[in-house]
Amino acid sequence: MNILAIETSCDETSLSYISANETRSGTNFQVFSTITHSQIALHQEFGGVFPALAKREHQKNLPIILEKIMEGREIPDYICVTSGPGLEPALWCGIVFAKELGEKWNVPVVPVNHMEGHILSVLVPEQISSTFEFKNSDLQFPALALLISGGHTELVLVKNIGDYEIIGRTRDDAVGEAFDKVARILGIPYPGGPEVSKLAAQARKENSLKHPEFPRPMIHTKDFDFSFSGLKTAVLYYSQSISTPSPRRASAVPLIKGETPNISESDKMAIALEFENAVAEVLVHKTKKALEEFSVQTLIIGGGVSANTFIKSEMQKMIAQEFPNVTLLVPEKELTGDNALMIALAGYFKIKKDPTRVYTDIKAEGNLSL
Numbered sequence: 325m326n327i328l329a330i331e332t333s334c335d336e337t338s339l340s341y342i343s344a345n346e347t348r349s350g351t352n353f354q355v356f357s358t359i360t361h362s363q364i365a366l367h368q369e370f371g372g373v374f375p376a377l378a379k380r381e382h383q384k385n386l387p388i389i390l391e392k393i394m395e396g397r398e399i400p401d402y403i404c405v406t407s408g409p410g411l412e413p414a415l416w417c418g419i420v421f422a423k424e425l426g427e428k429w430n431v432p433v434v435p436v437n438h439m440e441g442h443i444l445s446v447l448v449p450e451q452i453s454s455t456f457e458f459k460n461s462d463l464q465f466p467a468l469a470l471l472i473s474g475g476h477t478e479l480v481l482v483k484n485i486g487d488y489e490i491i492g493r494t495r496d497d498a499v500g501e502a503f504d505k506v507a508r509i510l511g512i513p514y515p516g517g518p519e520v521s522k523l524a525a526q527a528r529k530e531n532s533l534k535h536p537e538f539p540r541p542m543i544h545t546k547d548f549d550f551s552f553s554g555l556k557t558a559v560l561y562y563s564q565s566i567s568t569p570s571p572r573r574a575s576a577v578p579l580i581k582g583e584t585p586n587i588s589e590s591d592k593m594a595i596a597l598e599f600e601n602a603v604a605e606v607l608v609h610k611t612k613k614a615l616e617e618f619s620v621q622t623l624i625i626g627g628g629v630s631a632n633t634f635i636k637s638e639m640q641k642m643i644a645q646e647f648p649n650v651t652l653l654v655p656e657k658e659l660t661g662d663n664a665l666m667i668a669l670a671g672y673f674k675i676k677k678d679p680t681r682v683y684t685d686i687k688a689e690g691n692l693s694l
């Protein structure tokens with residue numbers, strides 16, 4: 325079957341066209357094309373994603389990308405579209421577009437959960453624009469998925485593809501959000517996660533740096549929940565405490581809300597290092613506890629923050645030391661962020677499970693759960 329997938333849950337407009345054919349041992353996938361247009365540069369001046377702007381950009385870009393992606397291709401058998409979670413005005417753009425196309429082509433439209441997409445993004449091997457076979461035996465269950473993105477931090481027990489149970493989640497900020505807020509405190513533009521991580525890596529190399537001590541929130545609680553807002557506040561208070569009056573300020577007046585503390589590059593590096601260490605320690609510890617409790621066979625890490633090399637390597641170390649029989653799966657770098665290929669994959673498995681189901685009332689669900 326041929327699938328056209330559409331993803332517009334946040335600030336990426338992405339379309340993917342794939343074909344998926346069931347084999348005796350799994351599925352053969354052929355990825356014809358995935359085109360993702362990022363709006364990051366436009367949102368930077370707002371310090372985060374501005375929903376009305378995201379909506380306008382999606383509406384502008386969807387038909388342009390569609391034309392490119394459909395060049396030389398036949399009308400697909402299905403259209404899959406992200407229906408949530410995400411920013412509702414942005415989600416609606418994809419949904420309305422998918423429904424119109426579905427009517428025009430007389431093709432069924434299937435709603436897909438964005439977080440399931442992040443989980444299944446690990447099925448794609450290294451070469452993305454190619455053919456690959458997913459063997460059912462490639463994914464051993466139960467699996468555990470640690471989903472870390474700008475909007476979510478969840479530990480999900482994956483009993484099978486399509487059968488999920490959230491066993492832990494953040495009670496306040498998501499990991500990516502905390503990275504972005506820390507970046508902002510340090511004067512780094514949105515989305516600052518990757519930059520904070522680069523600063524931390526530099527500091528790790530120069531390991532003589534004296535660094536502050538930040539808390540490891542909820543690390544010893546019995547549940548699998550997280551909290552990152554207190555950690556971000558600790559970064560803020562510490563940064564303010566070492567901030568020197570900027571040249572534009574006459575004296576050491578306390579910083580006003582939102583003002584960037586005036587701190588040296590080496591202090592920024594030290595803060596980034598301790599912040600990233602704290603995040604990684606909490607994520608690794610809670611993941612380890614969940615692996616123990618549920619006798620997990622496979623660990624999946626997905627979402628934008630799964631691009632973070634330090635978190636990945638700490639997770640790898642923990643698996644090698646404590647769970648040598650567990651397979652660790654992390655998406656290709658290009659697929660860590662939002663993309664329509666992961667939506668096509670999640671859509672395929674949903675269709676396979678219930679091929680004749682008709683979805684008549686697809687709507688944007690900002691808080692849709694797995």
Ligand code: KG4
Pocket residue numbers: 334472473474475476499500501503504515516517518521627628629630631632633660661662
């Ligand atoms: O999954 P994603 O692309 O969008 C959402 O669905 O939220 O995740 C984006 C988030 C941003 O907060 C970004 O700063 C963070 O992922 N991120 C990183 C890294 N790369 C992206 N955070 C830390 N280290 C990175 N290398």
Ligand code: ZN
Pocket residue numbers: 438442473627628661662
């Ligand atoms: Zn995402």
